[in-house]
Amino acid sequence: MSNEEIENMKELLKQAVAPVPDSELRRDLWPQMLSILDKQPLPVHRVPWFDWVLAAILSAVLIFFPGSLPALLYHL
Amino acid sequence: MELLERFAAGDLEAFEVLFRQHQKEVYAWTVRIVRDTGIAEDLTVETFWRIYKHRAQFKPDGNFRAWARRIATNAALDHLRHTRPETTLPENLPSATSPDGTVGREARDSINRAFRELPAKYRLVASLALVEEESYREIAQAAGISESLVKVRVFRAVRILRKKLNSLRAEVATK
Numbered sequence: 488m489s490n491e492e493i494e495n496m497k498e499l500l501k502q503a504v505a506p507v508p509d510s511e512l513r514r515d516l517w518p519q520m521l522s523i524l525d526k527q528p529l530p531v532h533r534v535p536w537f538d539w540v541l542a543a544i545l546s547a548v549l550i551f552f553p554g555s556l557p558a559l560l561y562h563l
Numbered sequence: 564m565e566l567l568e569r570f571a572a573g574d575l576e577a578f579e580v581l582f583r584q585h586q587k588e589v590y591a592w593t594v595r596i597v598r599d600t601g602i603a604e605d606l607t608v609e610t611f612w613r614i615y616k617h618r619a620q621f622k623p624d625g626n627f628r629a630w631a632r633r634i635a636t637n638a639a640l641d642h643l644r645h646t647r648p649e650t651t652l653p654e655n656l657p658s659a660t661s662p663d664g665t666v667g668r669e670a671r672d673s674i675n676r677a678f679r680e681l682p683a684k685y686r687l688v689a690s691l692a693l694v695e696e697e698s699y700r701e702i703a704q705a706a707g708i709s710e711s712l713v714k715v716r717v718f719r720a721v722r723i724l725r726k727k728l729n730s731l732r733a734e735v736a737t738k
Contacts, residue, residue: 496721497693503674504694509600512590512607517582519608524615
């Protein structure tokens with residue numbers, strides 16, 4: 488296909504396809520954006536329950552058996 | 564902390580500043596693709612919603628404008644994919660151009676319909692490259708494809724338009 492064909496189609500389209508009615512935004516869309524943000528709150532990042540259990544067990548071990556700290560650090 | 568860093572960290576005020584800075588540009592780009600002001604406004608909001616949702620993927624040292632334009636292009640493309648053009652035929656289809664070189668009303672309608680019936684990815688490049696005369700480079704960056712692929716799609720769009728126009732004329736001639 489030649490560039491001439493493309494140019495011909497360009498001309499046809501320019502005459503046939505309606506020009507963009509208004510390329511300048513006439514109003515502030517932030518209020519619309521805010522209402523969407525309100526309707527669709529982002530999912531809060533949740534810590535899984537087993538992570539809390541693990542943290543609790545670890546804390547208990549460290550509190551009741553502080554001597555286990557070097558062993559724990561060794562295994563980390 | 565810089566504005567873009569605050570935005571990437573989820574600061575709503577930083578997002579509002581960026582929204583107000585870029586909404587006009589995103590709208591102007593989108594309306595050139597979808598060619599409808601109401602839809603372009605909705606898609607501008609949709610674009611920023613996607614931007615906000617994926618803020619963690621944005622690198623604060625990156626180009627926010629280019630990123631926003633890429634997302635706007637994808638949102639517009641999704642819209643084109645999900646809207647079906649009208650399929651009615653006009654009463655008659657005269658030759659495309661009159662003796663003075665201008666396009667007649669019915670021919671204009673049929674070209675316009677053939678344009679609207681293009682598959683979304685071809686309509687996107689046809690609108691930007693052929694009607695709006697955006698550079699292939701600009702389109703490639705916005706669509707996230709290579710310049711050569713933009714050229715290929717423009718060629719194919721022109722070929723599809725020619726075929727559609729020929730078949731519309733043939734269909735009317737047999738009526």
